[in-house]
Amino acid sequence: MASPLTIVVTGANRGIGQGIINLLATTQHPQPLHIYATSRGGVDLKIQAKPPNEIRYAKLDVSDKSSITSFLKTALNDSGKIDVLINNAGINNNNNETPDAAEQVINVNYHGTKQMCQLFLSEGQMSSTPNARIVNVSSTASSLSNYPSATATRFRSATSISGVDTLAQEYIDSVRSSSQESAGFGAPPKSYQVSKALMNALTVVLARENEGMLVNCCCPGWVDSDMGNQIGRPPKTLEEGARIPVRLGVGQLGKGGDGDGGLTQETELVTGRYYGNDGVTDRGWGRAREW
Structure with missing residues (x-):
């Protein structure tokens, strides 16, 4: 049997994260999928994986460095390596946005994701793991089309993490001074x-x-999750919403995966791209596009 792929999914206890676990559990891949379904509480979803796939449940808080390093130690002892990290955990406080709530969103969604990536690359040894992948679950709300061109250019032209950190801090400062516009x-x-x-x-x-x-x-x-229901009645199931993240984790990243994800194919080496469907209600496997 081929060696397994070890996949870590954050925020797996509900919403799109749960959909990702459901889809991975039943995906027939050339390699067995050993899936860590992580959340702050380590909730056991009782999802049955289709053999030879396996699911393990674990606690992992993306905003807590000690939680991440503790998980990494256990995962590496158990599995030896991590092949795929799917950063799905996130929050949305737009319905009740105060300065503190806005800063919390930046800290979890951006700084938490950054911390996960950095620790998994270093302590999790993903930087030296052949064919490793990181998937960051974003949103069509990330589109820069509604920003002034100068701001959009700053996002697009960032060349270092410190440069992105500067944008994050400028935004938080602008919220606290009521000067976002x-x-x-x-x-x-x-x-x-x-x-x-x-x-x-x-x-x-x-x-x-x-x-x-x-x-x-x-x-x-637009998926039938707690977050998706904040803006109306979502048309997509959790598993339909999971298609693009799963494709980016274990499928074909080139155009050959646009139709069905190419989950059994060798992939073209596509990196640094944003994937989505033409519309948020579309149920496809996405394609690389501008954001």
Whole structure:
């Protein structure tokens, strides 16, 4: 039997994270999928994986460095390596955005994702794991089309993590001084949108800094989750929303995967890209596109 792929999914206890676990559990891949379904509580979802796939449940808080390092130690002892990290955990406080709530969104969605990537690359040894992949679950809300061109250019042209950190801090400062629009971030509430744009910029920087790895981000679409229901009645199931993240984790990243994800195919080496469908209600496997 081929050696297994070890996959870590954050925020797996509900929503799109749960959909990702469901889809991975039943995916017939050339390699067995050993899946860590992680959440702050380590909730056991009782999902039955189709053999030879396996699911393990574990606690992991993306905002707590000690939680991440503890998980990594256990996972490496058990599995020896981590092949795929799917950063799905996130929050949205737009419906009740105060300065503290906005900063919390940036800290979890951007800084938490950044911390996960950095620790998994170093302590988790993903930077030296052949064919490793990182998937950052973003959103169509990350689109830069509604920002002033100068701000959009700053997001797109970021060349270092410190540069993305500067954008994050400028946004938090602008929220606290009620100057988001004059600072170039648009009218509030905006913390969720900005956090996802920061995540996309981080993805591009990490892809550039880690040649040989595949680091991409994606919008799963408008999915029937707690977050999705904040803005109406979502048309997509959790498993439909999981298609693009799963494709980026274990499928074909080239155009050959646009139709069905190419989950049994060798992949083209595509990195630093944003994937999504043409519309948030579309149920496809996505394609590389501008954000």
